[in-house]
Amino acid sequence: MATMTGSQMVVECLKEQNVDTIFGYQGGAVIPLYDALYDEQENFKIIRPAHEQNAVHAADSYARTTGKTGVCIVTSGPGATNTVTGIANAYMDSVPIVVITGQVATSLLGKDSFQEIDITGITAPITKYNVLVRDIDQLPEALSKAFKIAKDGRPGPVLVDIAKDVLMGKAKFVSRYEKETKTCVPGEDTEEKALNIARLINESEKPVIYAGGGVKTSRAQDILLDLAEKNSIPVVNTLMGLGSIPRNNRLSLGLVGMHGSKEANLAVTKSDLIIAIGARFSDRVIGKKDRFAPGAKIVHIDIDEAEIGKNMQVYYSHVCDLKESLESMVDHVESNDRKSWIDEIETWKVDDGIKESDFAAKNIIGAISSKFSGDPIVVTDVGQHQMWTAQYWKFNGKTDFVTSGGLGTMGFGMGAAYGAKTGNPDRNVILFVGDGGFRMSCQELVTISKYKIPVLIVLMNNSTLGMVRQWQKLFSNKRYMETDIGDDVDYIKLAETYRIKGVQVKDMESLKQFLDSFEDITEPMLVECKLSKDDNVLPIVPPGVAIDELIVKTY
Amino acid sequence: MRKYVLSLLVENNSGVLSRIAGLFARRCFNIDSLTVGTTEDEALSRMTIVVTGDEQILEQIKKQLNKLVEVIKVVELSPEESISRELVFIKVKADNDTRSNVIEISNIFRANIVDVAKNSLILELTGDAAKIEAFTNLMEPFGILEFIRSGATGLQRGFNVLKEN
Numbered sequence: 001m002a003t004m005t006g007s008q009m010v011v012e013c014l015k016e017q018n019v020d021t022i023f024g025y026q027g028g029a030v031i032p033l034y035d036a037l038y039d040e041q042e043n044f045k046i047i048r049p050a051h052e053q054n055a056v057h058a059a060d061s062y063a064r065t066t067g068k069t070g071v072c073i074v075t076s077g078p079g080a081t082n083t084v085t086g087i088a089n090a091y092m093d094s095v096p097i098v099v100i101t102g103q104v105a106t107s108l109l110g111k112d113s114f115q116e117i118d119i120t121g122i123t124a125p126i127t128k129y130n131v132l133v134r135d136i137d138q139l140p141e142a143l144s145k146a147f148k149i150a151k152d153g154r155p156g157p158v159l160v161d162i163a164k165d166v167l168m169g170k171a172k173f174v175s176r177y178e179k180e181t182k183t184c185v186p187g188e189d190t191e192e193k194a195l196n197i198a199r200l201i202n203e204s205e206k207p208v209i210y211a212g213g214g215v216k217t218s219r220a221q222d223i224l225l226d227l228a229e230k231n232s233i234p235v236v237n238t239l240m241g242l243g244s245i246p247r248n249n250r251l252s253l254g255l256v257g258m259h260g261s262k263e264a265n266l267a268v269t270k271s272d273l274i275i276a277i278g279a280r281f282s283d284r285v286i287g288k289k290d291r292f293a294p295g296a297k298i299v300h301i302d303i304d305e306a307e308i309g310k311n312m313q314v315y316y317s318h319v320c321d322l323k324e325s326l327e328s329m330v331d332h333v334e335s336n337d338r339k340s341w342i343d344e345i346e347t348w349k350v351d352d353g354i355k356e357s358d359f360a361a362k363n364i365i366g367a368i369s370s371k372f373s374g375d376p377i378v379v380t381d382v383g384q385h386q387m388w389t390a391q392y393w394k395f396n397g398k399t400d401f402v403t404s405g406g407l408g409t410m411g412f413g414m415g416a417a418y419g420a421k422t423g424n425p426d427r428n429v430i431l432f433v434g435d436g437g438f439r440m441s442c443q444e445l446v447t448i449s450k451y452k453i454p455v456l457i458v459l460m461n462n463s464t465l466g467m468v469r470q471w472q473k474l475f476s477n478k479r480y481m482e483t484d485i486g487d488d489v490d491y492i493k494l495a496e497t498y499r500i501k502g503v504q505v506k507d508m509e510s511l512k513q514f515l516d517s518f519e520d521i522t523e524p525m526l527v528e529c530k531l532s533k534d535d536n537v538l539p540i541v542p543p544g545v546a547i548d549e550l551i552v553k554t555y
Numbered sequence: 556m557r558k559y560v561l562s563l564l565v566e567n568n569s570g571v572l573s574r575i576a577g578l579f580a581r582r583c584f585n586i587d588s589l590t591v592g593t594t595e596d597e598a599l600s601r602m603t604i605v606v607t608g609d610e611q612i613l614e615q616i617k618k619q620l621n622k623l624v625e626v627i628k629v630v631e632l633s634p635e636e637s638i639s640r641e642l643v644f645i646k647v648k649a650d651n652d653t654r655s656n657v658i659e660i661s662n663i664f665r666a667n668i669v670d671v672a673k674n675s676l677i678l679e680l681t682g683d684a685a686k687i688e689a690f691t692n693l694m695e696p697f698g699i700l701e702f703i704r705s706g707a708t709g710l711q712r713g714f715n716v717l718k719e720n
Contacts, residue, residue, distance in 0.1 A: 124574050306621075308618075
């Protein structure tokens with residue numbers, strides 16, 4: 001057993017966990033930790049953001065797109081508080097990350113010392129677990145536990161706060177590493193429960209699968225598709241679940257809820273059986289609760305027992321790893337073409353009236369989607385462009401979709417884009433971001449530039465906080481308060497300041513020219529699409545009404 | 556809506572109490588009372604939490620508590636299969652005219668007199684909620700100066716234990 005410093009133990013534990021990428025920012029309390037990393041630079045890729053919040057978004061996106069746990073290292077006090085939004089984002093979207101924060105020395109704790117903040121107190125409600133390590137002998141266990149908990153069951157963020165004297169102290173290193181174990185062993189009842197759900201499906205006339213982010217977390221996309229196809233069950237997706245079934249499949253109805261398609265929302269409303277898989281009945285999906293799928297039995301399959309009955313009372317539930325459940329189920333489901341149900345749904349599809357030549361989000365996203373038809377990673381920020389991407393990207397089953405779902409974090413996209421690319425150097429990464437969210441995060445151009453991270457930034461610039469403006473237009477009598485943010489920034493010059501190529505396009509022709517000018521994304525690029533501030537995300541379900549009362553067109 | 560009594564076995568770490576209290580606050584669950592203390596195992600603490608709600612809220616509370624890493628076990632203490640008691644101190648006005656009446660009632664309830672002053676008595680009573688309420692009602696006419704209750708604490712009846720080996 002070797003004697004080493006606490007900092008060296010942290011590095012050792014990271015190596016045990018096969019961590020090779022760290023998103024982090026230096027600072028007083030983590031100087032010893034970075035000092036230990038000095039000798040390990042060949043073993044770790046370390047990305048320094050411009051601001052700690054984006055280190056967490058990057059780690060979050062890295063985790064979502066690699067299946068590994070994202071890791072952040074930041075200093076105490078403001079370094080730690082800057083991670084809070086990022087941690088909350090990962091918590092809401094159930095993403096496994098481990099955030100290591102430096103803390104003041106134990107002798108200074110509780111005295112309002114310089115850069116001391118109670119970060120475990122602050123982050124208690126937004127982490128699965130957090131701990132302040134005050135004793136070097138507890139350090140290996142704290143870290144091992146952190147990685148285990150982050151991935152266990154329903155994933156999520158864990159924060160480990162380490163006092164500076166622990167990082168500098170010396171002790172014998174006793175490894176507490178535990179091999180990753182299967183977190184959800186199928187219970188004895190899995191077969192029986194799956195059989196019961198299969199029976200409900202076989203007996204139903206109008207079933208709908210409501211698939212959420214859990215499908216992607218448990219890597220159950222293929223088996224979901226098998227199940228849907230065998231019994232011809234239409235599939236609607238939550239925002240987090242998009243990409244779990246190819247969008248061009250006849251059974252895919254796309255997004256459901258507030259900005260769901262008419263056919264998706266009506267299918268749910270008219271259904272007699274909803275099979276919720278890895279979804280949590282968010283208010284953005286269910287609309288007016290007592291009119292959500294009023295004629296349906298609801299079956300809920302999820303790994304988190306607390307989700308059962310939290311937002312919606314259900315008829316039958318199965319707490320299990322989704323993949324196990326679906327695998328057991330598929331054999332018991334009968335083949336069926338459900339012609340009348342599928343035909344009925346087909347009649348609900350409406351033409352949105354957008355012409356092919358219009359320089360509208362639908363066509364912009366359509367064109368970019370057609371160009372990157374392989375296995376791209378599509379990242380969004382938050383707002384109108386996010387919903388448009390969700391609606392119009394042609395998810396093909398190999399596309400990863402990274403978006404801030406639960407928290408709706410403007411400014412998420414930039415960090416998320418380079419986090420995804422860092423973990424997936426061979427895949428094209430495209431970021432859609434609005435001008436509002438871009439202004440919150442454009443300092444990260446320096447990170448993209450410094451590490452030469454080749455991502456394509458599509459800036460959907462309508463000079464306004466479009467989603468809020470749309471609400472003002474539709475529901476507040478066009479009283480545009482604090483939403484027009486002006487067009488006084490030259491984003492192309494801004495990109496060029498950071499030595500990033502920037503192009504502005506104002507019509508489909510010039511967008512296509514730009515897209516034709518390269519094959520894969522091999523350098524950081526920004527393309528600014530100038531849009532009308534009056535373009536809306538449609539359909540939209542007004543607040544407080546049922547999801548079948550959606551507005552499909554505005555005049 | 557009714558009252559439920561939950562018994563929790565938790566790790567004996569600093570911060571556990573605030574984590575549990577925080578969970579209740581964040582999820583808009585109401586704590587009527589909470590008691591916590593050490594157990595036969597020094598690594599563990601035991602909490603008794605009384606909550607008001609319906610079956611659905613109780614179910615959610617139990618599930619959310621079970622998600623906390625430091626929470627080892629949660630059980631509901633049903634009135635039939637458990638015992639729970641509460642300790643109260645009542646400081647009541649008592650002068651030469653009323654003192655013997657107060658003492659007489661206290662004796663009936665097996666309340667202890669723990670402090671005697673010229674114009675007051677402090678009474679100590681242990682019991683379930685119904686007994687405490689009955690006693691308090693009888694003391695009220697004398698004039699209750701101060702009143703404190705510990706919150707319920709309880710155990711399951713029989714050989715059952717929370718800690719699994």
